[in-house]
Amino acid sequence: SQTIHQWPATLVQPVGSPLSLECTVEGTSNPNLYWYRQAAGRGLQLLFYSVGIGQISSEVPQNLSASRPQDRQFILSSKKLLLSDSGFYLCAWSGQGVAGGRNEQFFGPGTRLTVL
Amino acid sequence: AQSVAQPEDQVNVAEGNPLTVKCTYSVSGNPYLFWYVQYPNRGLQFLLKYITGDNLVKGSYGFEAEFNKSQTSFHLKKPSALVSDSALYFCAVRVLKGGFKTIFGAGTRLFVKA
Numbered sequence: 001s002q003t004i005h006q007w008p009a010t011l012v013q014p015v016g017s018p019l020s021l022e023c024t025v026e027g028t029s030n031p032n033l034y035w036y037r038q039a040a041g042r043g044l045q046l047l048f049y050s051v052g053i054g055q056i057s058s059e060v061p062q063n064l065s066a067s068r069p070q071d072r073q074f075i076l077s078s079k080k081l082l083l084s085d086s087g088f089y090l091c092a093w094s095g096q097g098v099a100g101g102r103n104e105q106f107f108g109p110g111t112r113l114t115v116l
Numbered sequence: 117a118q119s120v121a122q123p124e125d126q127v128n129v130a131e132g133n134p135l136t137v138k139c140t141y142s143v144s145g146n147p148y149l150f151w152y153v154q155y156p157n158r159g160l161q162f163l164l165k166y167i168t169g170d171n172l173v174k175g176s177y178g179f180e181a182e183f184n185k186s187q188t189s190f191h192l193k194k195p196s197a198l199v200s201d202s203a204l205y206f207c208a209v210r211v212l213k214g215g216f217k218t219i220f221g222a223g224t225r226l227f228v229k230a
Contacts, residue, residue, distance in 0.1 A: 034218075044160075044206070044220040059217070090159055102167050102210075104150055105218060107159030 002027035006091050006108035013115055019064075019078040021111050023091030026072065031093040033074040034105065035066055038088040050074060051096065086115045118143045120209050122221035129197045129228050137192040137224045139207030148210035149190045150218070151181055153203050160206060166190060177201070197228045 003026045013019060025031055035047040046059045048066035056066050063082050067075045074091055089111045095103035119142045129135045141147055148167055152160040164175025171183045181192045190207060207221040 042204075043222040046217060046219075049217060088157075092159075102148055102165075104152075104162040104165055105160075106162065107152075109159050110157070112157070 002093075002106065004091060004093055004106055004108040006089075006111050008111060009109065010112045011114070013081050013113065015083055015115055016080045019076070019081050019085070019113070021076040021089055021091075021113075023074040023076075023108055024072055025074075025093045028072070028093065028095075030071060030096045032096055033068060034092040034094075035074065035076050036090040036092065038090060038110075044090065047076070081115045083115050086113055088112050118209065118211050118219060120207050120219050120221040122205075122207055122224045124224050125222075126225045126227065129226070131199050131228050131230050132196050135194050135197040135201070135226065135228070137205050137207075137226060139190045139192065139221060140188050141190060141207075141209045142188060143209055143211065147190075149181075149183065150208040150210070151175065151179070151190075151192050152206045152208060152220075154206065154223075155203050163192070163205075197226075199228050199230050202226055202228045 005024050033050045036044045037047055038044050048056055048058055050056050050068045053068055053071055064078050091108040092105040094105045121140045123138055150165045151163040153163055154160045163179050164173050164181055166173050166183045174180045179194050181190055183190050204223045204225050206223050208218045211217045
């Protein structure tokens with residue numbers, strides 16, 4: 001069966017510090033991968049998605065970047081965190097290719113980031 | 117513009133009563149529609165989806181949703197609510213242009229009272 005992991009679960013960082021959040025998927029190959037941010041326990045904002053290794057699409061201009069160094073690894077980074085980067089970060093995967101459009105997404109447990 | 121709307125921030129239901137969580141959408145072409153549930157401090161869990169076929173879709177935990185093309189709606193329903201159904205519910209639509217992005221509604225918080 002497929003599983004998705006995110007770490008760390010919680011993180012408190014000072015403004016201006018770097019960030020690296022990691023997401024890994026097991027039990028599937030060549031998934032579509034996604035990073036979302038959820039603010040105030042409500043709506044999800046799509047930050048990045050990837051359809052393959054090294055292929056990253058950015059949805060919102062911001063202080064963050066993403067990378068996919070391996071097929072089932074997705075990393076969210078920042079060189080200098082801002083207060084507004086605080087939130088609940090969710091990684092997700094779905095089936096690939098055209099059929100991926102019909103497939104639901106499977107979410108990781110999330111990382112709660114607080115920037116002070 | 118393609119969008120999803122959940123008109124209710126919160127829905128309150130007594131245990132044992134039927135529940136409905138509303139969702140309307142605006143997309144070009146045939147929509148792929150999804151419902152997800154989120155419990156506190158957890159990731160989202162998939163409940164059900166409509167791709168094509170029967171307008172009534174059955175999903176996990178006794179939930180179902182009805183696709184109504186003329187009203188562009190995809191309301192989530194359950195015949196008899198449980199206290200454990202209390203959570204945050206998201207309607208979502210898949211956008212096929214520019215990659216397989218999913219647009220999520222703002223979410224509806226469901227409270228089921230014993």
